[in-house]
Amino acid sequence: MPAEDFLKGYMEGISGLSQGGNSAAFYLASMKAEDEALFTTMLPAAAAIKRYKAGFNFQELLAETKNYCLKEINKVLKLI
Numbered sequence: 001m002p003a004e005d006f007l008k009g010y011m012e013g014i015s016g017l018s019q020g021g022n023s024a025a026f027y028l029a030s031m032k033a034e035d036e037a038l039f040t041t042m043l044p045a046a047a048a049i050k051r052y053k054a055g056f057n058f059q060e061l062l063a064e065t066k067n068y069c070l071k072e073i074n075k076v077l078k079l080i
Helices: 003-016 024-029 033-041 043-052 058-079
Strands: none
Touching: 003 033, 003 058, 024 058, 033 043, 043 058
């Protein structure tokens, strides 16, 4: 699979993740396996964002993480 196709699919997957509820534990428990695998790839970014924006609740952290990941992937796609 070409890198561009992979990254576009990855972006679609991230965009398609639900906004979640108030609890990370509940969110993870309610996910399909495919979405859970995708979500775990975002955990390092989420940890970094949480460190610098400690006041975020789970929904805010998830939204910020999704936005960050999508922006970073888009930067790479522009280079391809």
